[in-house]
Amino acid sequence: MKLTRRLFVGASAASAASLSAPMVMGQARPRVVVVGGGSGGATAARYIAKDSQGAIDVTLVEPSREYYTCYFSNLYLGGFRELDSLAHGYGTLASEYGINVVHDWAVGVDREARTVSLAGGATLPYDRLILSPGIDFVDGAVPGWDLSAQDVMPHAYKAGTQTALLKAQVQAMPEGGVFAMVAPPNPYRCPPGPYERVSMVAHMLKANNPTAKILIVDPKESFSKQGLFEEGWQKHYTGMIDRIGPDFGATNVEVRPDTMEVLIDGVAEKVDVCNVIPAQKAGRICELAGITDGNWAPVIPHTMQSRIDENIHVLGDASAQGDMPKSGFSANSQAKVAAMAVRGALTGSQVFPARFSNTCWSLIATDDGVKVGASYEATDEKIASVEGFVSQTGEDAALRKQTYEESIGWYNGIVADMFG
Structure with a gap:
C-alpha cells in the first residue's frame, strides 16, 4: 500500500491518540463533526484539529467549495473590494490540518444514534457535533x-x-x-x-x-x-x-x-x-436536530453546548446566547471556546474560563470607518457584556481612516484564523 500524506497523517494521529486521548466505545479516536464552514465552523474545526495534534478525528461538512464572507461584502457593493477577495477555500484545512472536508448538505441529525445524515446519502457518526449553519429566513416575514x-x-x-x-x-x-x-x-x-x-x-x-x-x-x-x-x-x-x-x-x-x-x-x-x-432564524439543520426554541438554538455560555443536548455545540448566528451580536467576529470567538470545551471533554485537556470578544466595523464613505464592540464573559444565564466601546460622532478624518485600516487588518487576520 502506498503511504500517502493523508494516510501518514492518519497513522501519526492514531499514535498520538493512544497516548493522550481516551478510547471512546472502542474506537481509535473520538470523532467530531462540524456542520457549516463559516466563521464559527471553520474556526472550530481548525482549532480542534490543531490543538489536539491529531488525537481527534475532525470532519467539516460544508456544501460550498468556496466560502464568501458576508462581512466586507457591502464593500464590494460600494466598489471598495472585488468579489473574489471575499472567497476562501478549504484546501489548507484538509492538507495541513488533516480535517476531512465534505462538500455536501447536512439534512438530518439522529441525536440518539449520534449521526449526521448528508444529502448525498452518507451518514457520519460523531461523539461531539458542532452546528454553525448561519441563518435561514422566517417564512412569510415579509x-x-x-x-x-x-x-x-x-x-x-x-x-x-x-x-x-x-x-x-x-x-x-x-x-x-x-x-x-x-x-x-x-x-x-x-x-x-x-x-x-x-x-x-x-x-x-x-x-x-x-x-x-x-x-x-x-x-x-x-x-x-x-x-x-x-x-x-x-x-x-x-x-x-x-x-x-x-x-x-x-x-x-x-x-x-x-x-x-x-x-x-x-x-x-x-x-x-x-x-x-x-426576519431570520437559525440554519435549518438546528431545527431538524430538534434543538431550537422556535427560531434560535439556546446554548450554555461556558461551553456553547446546546441546552437540549449536551453532545451538540451551536455557534455564531444560529445560537441564542445572550448579549453578543450575531457577527463573524462573535462566531469566531465562540468557536474557540467551544473547541477548547470539546477537546477537554474528549481528551481530558485543560479547559479555561470562557472569554469572548467582538467588534463590528462599518464603512460609511471613503476612509470613513466606524466601529462598535465589547468584551464578554460567560455566566450561567447568558454571555454577558463586560465592557463596550463605540466610535463617536464628530471624530476627525484621521481617526476614521485609522478605524477603516484597522478593519482591513482584522479581515485579513480572521480569514487566516479560519482557513489557516
Whole structure:
C-alpha cells in the first residue's frame, strides 16, 4: 500500500491518540463533526484539529467549495473590494490540518444514534457535533416575498451570487431611480449590516447616478450605530436617503415583486431595486436536530453546548446566547471556546474560563470607518457584556481612516484564523 500524506497523517494521529486521548466505545479516536464552514465552523474545526495534534478525528461538512464572507461584502457593493477577495477555500484545512472536508448538505441529525445524515446519502457518526449553519429566513416575514422572489428582490444576506446580483441591479438603475431596502427586525445577522449597505449603495449611486434616491423601510425604532450612520449620510449623501420607521407604517409592509412595488401601510411605492432582508432564524439543520426554541438554538455560555443536548455545540448566528451580536467576529470567538470545551471533554485537556470578544466595523464613505464592540464573559444565564466601546460622532478624518485600516487588518487576520 502506498503511504500517502493523508494516510501518514492518519497513522501519526492514531499514535498520538493512544497516548493522550481516551478510547471512546472502542474506537481509535473520538470523532467530531462540524456542520457549516463559516466563521464559527471553520474556526472550530481548525482549532480542534490543531490543538489536539491529531488525537481527534475532525470532519467539516460544508456544501460550498468556496466560502464568501458576508462581512466586507457591502464593500464590494460600494466598489471598495472585488468579489473574489471575499472567497476562501478549504484546501489548507484538509492538507495541513488533516480535517476531512465534505462538500455536501447536512439534512438530518439522529441525536440518539449520534449521526449526521448528508444529502448525498452518507451518514457520519460523531461523539461531539458542532452546528454553525448561519441563518435561514422566517417564512412569510415579509408578505409577498419568499425565496422564489430572491432573483427579483435579492436579500444578499448570504454572500456570493446574491451580492453580485444586487450590485448589478443597482448599477442598472435608471437615472433618478429608487433603491428600496426592507430592513429586518431584531435579532438578525450583523446589526449594522443593512445600514453599511445603504452607505455603500449611496456611495456607488453618488458617483454614477447622483439623482437616485434610497428608501429604507425599517420595523425597528432604532438601529446599531444610528447616530454615526445618520451623521455620515448627512455629510456624504445629503438628501439621498430617507428612512421610514415603525411610527410611519414600517411594521405593515408588503412587496410585489412582479410590479416592483413596496406597500407601506397600504400605500404603494414604485421602486427600481428592492433589497428585502427578512426576519431570520437559525440554519435549518438546528431545527431538524430538534434543538431550537422556535427560531434560535439556546446554548450554555461556558461551553456553547446546546441546552437540549449536551453532545451538540451551536455557534455564531444560529445560537441564542445572550448579549453578543450575531457577527463573524462573535462566531469566531465562540468557536474557540467551544473547541477548547470539546477537546477537554474528549481528551481530558485543560479547559479555561470562557472569554469572548467582538467588534463590528462599518464603512460609511471613503476612509470613513466606524466601529462598535465589547468584551464578554460567560455566566450561567447568558454571555454577558463586560465592557463596550463605540466610535463617536464628530471624530476627525484621521481617526476614521485609522478605524477603516484597522478593519482591513482584522479581515485579513480572521480569514487566516479560519482557513489557516
